[in-house]
Amino acid sequence: MTSPALLPPPGRRPRADPDLFPPPPRSARHRSRRGSRLLRLGDELSGAAADLLALAVPVDCVCCGAEDFELCAACDRHLRRLTRDPFRAETGAPALMDIGGRVLLPVVAAGVYREELAQALLSFKRHGQRQLRSSLGRALARAVLAAAGEDRAVCLVPVPTSSAAYLKRGFSPVHLLLAEVARATPGVPVADVLGKAGRAGLRLAGGQKGLGRGARAKRVRGSMKVCRRARARIAGRRCIIVDDVLTTGATLAEAARALHQAGAIVTGAVVLAATRPPDAGAAGADASGAAEATMT
Ligand SMILES: [Zn+2]
The missing domain is CATH 1.10.287 (Helix Hairpins)
Known part of the structure; x- marks a missing residue:
């Protein structure tokens, strides 16, 4: 160095x-x-x-510290291995399941939020490195293809970034990753129609880290909307919501609610990484057990 x-x-x-x-x-x-x-x-x-x-000599590998690359070849390989098999992740997200264990919104995750995937995503969210963007974008694209199947009429709807987060970073990680996905999945349109709803949107700016399931759901509820001009674009269309990390699922549930309200047909969601909610131990052992079985 x-x-x-x-x-x-x-x-x-x-x-x-x-x-x-x-x-x-x-x-x-x-x-x-x-x-x-x-x-x-x-x-x-x-x-x-x-x-x-x-x-x-711009940077070191964000995962292992090896010189010269944002993501060295070995860590890139690990990242690919961690995201090789996209999986259904909604059972680990209590906001996406009803009390009877019925799936409210199916979610496909590219990988589990751990090791190189977690490190690369964290660093990308902070700095938006180009190399990480393409590696993570490819991983997200695999999950999108797994979720969409043969359906090329489906459109991808990114979860909006809070304006505070946008101001702090100067970019929206999900939107950058979606641009990579669009390159890898030609023909699958992106409909950037979700926005923040007034004051509720500002509440999101406080972030959700460390909040439990109930607190997250309450903070997020009513925070998103499809603006009137965008409604015509989305009404009656099948769409898949896209976000970076799945925790409790409250954000995705809110995005789905806003899209439903605008007349869209939400077929599911895709995330880059899924993690168990922080209060998994306190929540139903069944859900967390199922999540563990799916994720490992
Ligand atoms: Zn490395």
Whole structure:
């Protein structure tokens, strides 16, 4: 990786990754005039070298730390193995099952939220790396094809990102991944018709991490809608909802509710990764047991 000797001195304006090249003062304080001129030249050269390095050696593997690639070949292989066999995941999501164990919304997951899949997805959601996007996009495409079967008339509807999350990241991970899916599954249209419904949408901005099933469902209910202009596009059409991670299923259930209300026919959902809900232990042992059996 980058040798510390090549880092610009503190104070230089960072042009590359601010973590690698922190912003420091213009030149060192305790230098003689002659020395400072030489050192300034050194500073400039090292700044240029740092810029070159930032271009030539962008990152380490987000999973194992190996140099040079966002996702090294070995971890990419593991990722492919983890997402080779898309599976039905709704039994692990209490919001998608009724009390009698009947499936309210079938969900196909590309893989279980663990190991390379979890690490790559987490990093992608933070930084949107191009290489991760294509690897994860391909995995999601496999799940989409498994869910859609022969049905090419079905359209894909992404779950909307909260505006706060969008502002923070500057991109929507699900939408970026769907662009990859569209490349891999030509002929399957994307209908970006779901949006946030007023104040309820803002509530989503708080995030759902750490919330249990009931709290999530309550927070999400009524938070999405299909805007009036988009209704004509979706009414009477079969569609599959797409999201990144499945936990309790509350988000997907809300997306399905909003689409139903707009007259769409929701045939199911697809996620990149499925995990058991945080309160799986407290919820019915049957559901979590079934989820475990499906997911392993
Ligand atoms: Zn790796």
